[in-house]
Amino acid sequence: MTAAISLEAVVKRYGGAAAVNEVTLSIGEGEFFSLLGPSGCGKTTTLRMIAGFVAPDAGRVLLQGTDVTNTPPNRRNVNMVFQQYALFPHMSVYDNIAFGLSVKRVPRDERDPRILEMLKVVSLEGMEKRRPGQLSGGQQQRVALARALVNRPAALLLDEPLGALDVKLRKQMQLELKRIQHELGTTFVYVTHDQEEALAMSDRIAVMNGGLVEHVGSPREVYERPSTAFVADFIGSLNAFDVIAAELVGGYAVAQLDRGGRVVVRIADGVAKGAQLRVAVRPERVHVVEPGSEEHGSVVSGTVVDTVYLGMYTQVHADTQLGRIVCHAENPPRPNSSVTLAWDADDAYVVG
Amino acid sequence: MDAALSRNGRLLLRALFVLVVVFLYAPIVILLIFSFNNSQIPSFPLSGFTLHWYHEFLRNTDLRAAIQTSAIVAALSSIGAVALGVVASIALARRRFRGQAVVSALLLAPLVVPFVVFGISLLLLFHTIGIPRSILTVVIGHIVISLPYTILVLVPRLAQLDASLEEAAYDLGAGRLRTFRSVTFPLIFPAIVSAFLIAFTTSFDEYAVASFVVGTRETFPIYLYSALRFPSQLPQVIAVAVVVLMISLLVVVGAELGRRAAERRLGEIEPT
Numbered sequence: 001m002t003a004a005i006s007l008e009a010v011v012k013r014y015g016g017a018a019a020v021n022e023v024t025l026s027i028g029e030g031e032f033f034s035l036l037g038p039s040g041c042g043k044t045t046t047l048r049m050i051a052g053f054v055a056p057d058a059g060r061v062l063l064q065g066t067d068v069t070n071t072p073p074n075r076r077n078v079n080m081v082f083q084q085y086a087l088f089p090h091m092s093v094y095d096n097i098a099f100g101l102s103v104k105r106v107p108r109d110e111r112d113p114r115i116l117e118m119l120k121v122v123s124l125e126g127m128e129k130r131r132p133g134q135l136s137g138g139q140q141q142r143v144a145l146a147r148a149l150v151n152r153p154a155a156l157l158l159d160e161p162l163g164a165l166d167v168k169l170r171k172q173m174q175l176e177l178k179r180i181q182h183e184l185g186t187t188f189v190y191v192t193h194d195q196e197e198a199l200a201m202s203d204r205i206a207v208m209n210g211g212l213v214e215h216v217g218s219p220r221e222v223y224e225r226p227s228t229a230f231v232a233d234f235i236g237s238l239n240a241f242d243v244i245a246a247e248l249v250g251g252y253a254v255a256q257l258d259r260g261g262r263v264v265v266r267i268a269d270g271v272a273k274g275a276q277l278r279v280a281v282r283p284e285r286v287h288v289v290e291p292g293s294e295e296h297g298s299v300v301s302g303t304v305v306d307t308v309y310l311g312m313y314t315q316v317h318a319d320t321q322l323g324r325i326v327c328h329a330e331n332p333p334r335p336n337s338s339v340t341l342a343w344d345a346d347d348a349y350v351v352g
Numbered sequence: 353m354d355a356a357l358s359r360n361g362r363l364l365l366r367a368l369f370v371l372v373v374v375f376l377y378a379p380i381v382i383l384l385i386f387s388f389n390n391s392q393i394p395s396f397p398l399s400g401f402t403l404h405w406y407h408e409f410l411r412n413t414d415l416r417a418a419i420q421t422s423a424i425v426a427a428l429s430s431i432g433a434v435a436l437g438v439v440a441s442i443a444l445a446r447r448r449f450r451g452q453a454v455v456s457a458l459l460l461a462p463l464v465v466p467f468v469v470f471g472i473s474l475l476l477l478f479h480t481i482g483i484p485r486s487i488l489t490v491v492i493g494h495i496v497i498s499l500p501y502t503i504l505v506l507v508p509r510l511a512q513l514d515a516s517l518e519e520a521a522y523d524l525g526a527g528r529l530r531t532f533r534s535v536t537f538p539l540i541f542p543a544i545v546s547a548f549l550i551a552f553t554t555s556f557d558e559y560a561v562a563s564f565v566v567g568t569r570e571t572f573p574i575y576l577y578s579a580l581r582f583p584s585q586l587p588q589v590i591a592v593a594v595v596v597l598m599i600s601l602l603v604v605v606g607a608e609l610g611r612r613a614a615e616r617r618l619g620e621i622e623p624t
Binding site for chain 1 (some may be wrong): 483514516517519520521523524525526529530534535538539
């Protein structure tokens, strides 16, 4: 099966600096694919290369197996939802949605049912005579979606489409987008800097940093087994510390700590005894335990520095000989008290 | 702000304001009064009310021909200036190219070149390349001098317009021309109207450049200027001035109202 979109080592330089540096991606048919990263990581430039607004300095862009590297945006079968929606303010909702079809000279009697159907998909029936200025942010967002999707593009490109909405509406639109994508089976390429959004919506995520793709994988893979320290840190919060692999026991390294406690972590083949390892573990995987109750896995003792109440749980910040460790607790210890922290060997991992 | 001014300062400001208003509008009022005065000599005391001068100029075919010539020149030159101005403004506001600052400076230069100097040089140019003086040469001169005004009106409007609107049209399959026709043009239309009005009025009362390159068909300002040499013609010139003033007032007010209505229609939308 050919991929909906393939990028082959695309490069874009602005001034001497590479905004996108040899990015290779393959996005499957019907996939919800996110480009995630901090601002300036090259995610929007990558999206604009797929749309055709940015010409790559090197590499190729393929849509459903056809090379479109030199095809202008108006001849590419992809459509974009812009950050500020970019609805035509002088046209009605109907005319906005009809724009692409009328440009492509789709006969009028075919146009109408397609537009009405699309209005239904985005739940905007009866709004077709309104102007964009008379709609709320969420409604404008839906018009932008309908205007793009009515063309039945090979892929829909979304550039931080929910950035302008407030938190509650954003959550609602996330579900809505997911639903629409399921309903139509269209390939979505979604640019965002919001890791939660990417985790919640995507089939796969490409985490970008400094013009490079650091990790491509399912939300679970990217979150639980990030390939680099950057990915681990960017997606969710993270405890990271260095230990020496003092013993190797059946695929695990064990580091004994000076003041009692130990760190156990799964290692790749070829890690030598005595090697320094950078170990990461998610705060929600670290538990506060009774001293002496730990049976396996890692354990370290420390002093509580601060506790932060966050509703569903309390965040505990403790100073240990591994440095500051953050964990979640339901019954938080008091500040300045001693605590023992433990986590499963398989919840920690070595980061590059 | 008031608090920062002393009592004397406030009085001075008020006096200056009154002076400005007087110098701006008193001539117009006087013009209006004398256009109805039943005497060849425009001086007080007034000698009686008459519409004679208005009748007179309506019967003056030379004068009417001059107004007609100016209207044609103004229409042609403002259409030309706006067309060129739109193209130039899109290049200046939307594209990035080498030498952009130089191009911008070259386009706006006529603002600071004295019209007399420009008129002479244009005359020399036409003479050198063998173009006879005519309405056309005046039109060309006026396009050059009103082009900077159209650019100054259009560039800010384009800069204000979200470039992603044009990208969206392009993305939806529209070529450059269709994008301009369906998206850019309707959205900058109010500015195009303003630019057209400015270019039209610039041309309509322009004397210096026209005086050098005009052919046998005199434009209105040139006719007025030469008519002033004959005292008998003065009163009807005054009447003409009043009519022209009223018409331009109507046009400007009408256009401004139309522009505002259009802005309101589009305004709901503009992301600021």
